[in-house]
Amino acid sequence: MAQYDVVIIGSGLGGLESAYILSKEGYKVCVLEKNRQLGGSLQIFVRDKAIFDTGIHYIGGLDEGQNLNQCFKYFKIMDKLNLHRMDNDGFDRITFDDDETEYKHAQGYDNFVDQLSIQFPGERENLINYAKQIQEICDYFPLYKLRGDEAPIIGTKYLDINAKDFIATITPNKRLQSVLAGSNPLYAGDGSKTPLYVHALVINTYIESSYKCVNGGAQIEKHLTKNIKELGGEIRNYAEVTRIVEKDGLITHVELKNGEHVEGKHFISNIHPSTTMTLLESDKIKKAYRNRLQGLENSVSAFIVDIVLKPNTFKFLNYNLYHYKYNNVWDSIHVEGDAWPDGYCVFVPKSSRSDIYADSMTILSYMKYDEVKKWEDSYATIPHFRESRGEDYEAFKIERAEKLIAKVMERVPELRGCIQSYTSSSPLSYRDYIGAKDGGLYGIAKNYQDPLRTFISPKTKIPNLLFTGQNLNMHGVLGVTVGAIRTCGEFIGQNYLLHQINNS
Numbered sequence: 347m348a349q350y351d352v353v354i355i356g357s358g359l360g361g362l363e364s365a366y367i368l369s370k371e372g373y374k375v376c377v378l379e380k381n382r383q384l385g386g387s388l389q390i391f392v393r394d395k396a397i398f399d400t401g402i403h404y405i406g407g408l409d410e411g412q413n414l415n416q417c418f419k420y421f422k423i424m425d426k427l428n429l430h431r432m433d434n435d436g437f438d439r440i441t442f443d444d445d446e447t448e449y450k451h452a453q454g455y456d457n458f459v460d461q462l463s464i465q466f467p468g469e470r471e472n473l474i475n476y477a478k479q480i481q482e483i484c485d486y487f488p489l490y491k492l493r494g495d496e497a498p499i500i501g502t503k504y505l506d507i508n509a510k511d512f513i514a515t516i517t518p519n520k521r522l523q524s525v526l527a528g529s530n531p532l533y534a535g536d537g538s539k540t541p542l543y544v545h546a547l548v549i550n551t552y553i554e555s556s557y558k559c560v561n562g563g564a565q566i567e568k569h570l571t572k573n574i575k576e577l578g579g580e581i582r583n584y585a586e587v588t589r590i591v592e593k594d595g596l597i598t599h600v601e602l603k604n605g606e607h608v609e610g611k612h613f614i615s616n617i618h619p620s621t622t623m624t625l626l627e628s629d630k631i632k633k634a635y636r637n638r639l640q641g642l643e644n645s646v647s648a649f650i651v652d653i654v655l656k657p658n659t660f661k662f663l664n665y666n667l668y669h670y671k672y673n674n675v676w677d678s679i680h681v682e683g684d685a686w687p688d689g690y691c692v693f694v695p696k697s698s699r700s701d702i703y704a705d706s707m708t709i710l711s712y713m714k715y716d717e718v719k720k721w722e723d724s725y726a727t728i729p730h731f732r733e734s735r736g737e738d739y740e741a742f743k744i745e746r747a748e749k750l751i752a753k754v755m756e757r758v759p760e761l762r763g764c765i766q767s768y769t770s771s772s773p774l775s776y777r778d779y780i781g782a783k784d785g786g787l788y789g790i791a792k793n794y795q796d797p798l799r800t801f802i803s804p805k806t807k808i809p810n811l812l813f814t815g816q817n818l819n820m821h822g823v824l825g826v827t828v829g830a831i832r833t834c835g836e837f838i839g840q841n842y843l844l845h846q847i848n849n850s
């Protein structure tokens with residue numbers, strides 16, 4: 347039986363990045379993935395020849411000199427990615443039922459201020475102040491600047507400030523407040539919980555620069571996988587870990603669904619920390635620690651409609667739309683039942699087939715897990731992922747999809763007549779496909795009232811078991827990459843790793 351230096355459970359972005367870093371440093375690494383497709387939320391899927399992303403609609407920080415660009419150079423993927431720069435003067439556009447205007451978030455801080463000052467003429471000074479403060483807040487998170495030799499995040503003064511309250515201090519103009527927070531589905535923003543630092547770190551990366559992946563985000567997984575294999579790493583699909591086995595205070599091996607044992611010296615879990623705990627039988631993990639992880643709230647889930655467009659009918663949108671029924675953009679997350687949908691996001695993938703027309707469109711609206719809870723005992727069949735949860739579930743999905751499409755058509759009437767077909771996914775789809783707990787979009791939800799509780803250390807109580815992935819630091823391509831730096835820093839030293847990255 348092969349013994350690896352490091353066994354990684356899950357091939358999400360965090361698992362693959364950790365595998366690359368450690369393989370490059372000479373560790374013998376094996377990644378175990380339960381699904382056929384690698385990449386977790388990086389995966390794409392194809393319907394009627396149109397490509398859809400699972401969880402990468404756009405990426406920030408990829409311009410020369412920016413943090414993710416530097417990391418991707420280290421991973422040797424930056425020059426291989428097929429990227430499309432989004433609209434410089436309005437990559438995200440925020441709209442409301444009662445207002446014809448498309449409010450624009452522009453790339454580059456000066457441009458961001460300039461564009462919104464055109465739409466809110468009396469607010470330039472407030473916008474300058476907002477831009478300055480967002481950048482100052484990000485400066486307090488050195489890892490996001492790829493700096494390691496400074497104070498750790500813990501103790502940072504911005505952890506316990508509420509994002510919604512902060513934005514209200516920027517301007518008394520309620521519409522501008524909503525516009526500044528309008529892309530909050532990027533971090534499942536909840537007005538009563540979301541910390542300011544989450545808003546700042548997420549919005550900052552996209553203001554720096556915003557790109558779509560041409561033909562989808564799976565190219566990140568493809569290139570990373572190739573590079574890991576070239577470094578001698580192994581990656582196995584159809585390898586679901588069902589047990590993590592501890593003996594004398596250390597993990598000895600993991601057991602796969604087919605009964606096989608995979609031994610290792612170190613183990614990294616790229617899956618949800620509380621799911622990891624359910625796979626691990628060990629009295630070394632105190633009940634209080636397990637309870638703490640189990641008790642953490644997960645971010646809200648979503649209902650998603652993926653539309654295949656008739657060829658050459660719908661013009662490609664080089665921006666995303668975030669639409670709200672009402673001005674309070676922080677309330678959208680709580681809406682359910684007949685009042686749903688309160689808002690939605692529209693993402694139009696960039697296909698290599700045409701620069702003028704789009705092949706497909708994804709519409710996303712928050713959905714609480716409770717809305718589909720009655721079907722939670724049904725599981726989608728993997729590997730040939732098919733949802734068969736009964737006729738009433740199918741009827742529910744059709745009803746919600748039609749409602750969502752109708753709502754989008756109020757704002758985007760040209761969509762009418764362009765739809766060739768569509769599929770939809772619910773919180774249960776995300777639960778079964780990615781293993782996301784309760785279908786949560788971004789893992790553990792952050793809360794400004796108890797910020798340290800939602801910070802997960804890469805280290806567990808078992809010295810050779812670590813965590814990585816979106817639950818560690820933050821979600822998103824950048825958040826997960828910073829998480830992988832923290833996890834692998836435990837092996838090779840964080841400052842050494844940052845030095846390697848900064849010199850790539």
Ligand SMILES: Cc1cc2nc3c(=O)[nH]c(=O)nc-3n(C[C@H](O)[C@H](O)[C@H](O)COP(=O)(O)OP(=O)(O)OC[C@H]3O[C@@H](n4cnc5c(N)ncnc54)[C@H](O)[C@@H]3O)c2cc1C
Nearest residue numbers: 356358359360380386387401403404587781815816822823
């Ligand atoms: C709808 C949606 C839209 C998003 N949009 C964006 C965006 O536009 N830009 C952006 O930057 N981020 C976006 N994100 C967030 C981003 O996709 C994620 O934060 C990130 O990809 C998560 O990476 P991860 O390393 O945590 O792994 P995950 O993607 O969570 O992958 C975990 C992997 O572990 C595997 N696994 C689970 N259990 C087991 C087991 N027992 N054994 C073996 N393998 C197992 C899963 O199959 C999966 O492959 C979006 C997310 C969602 C859901």
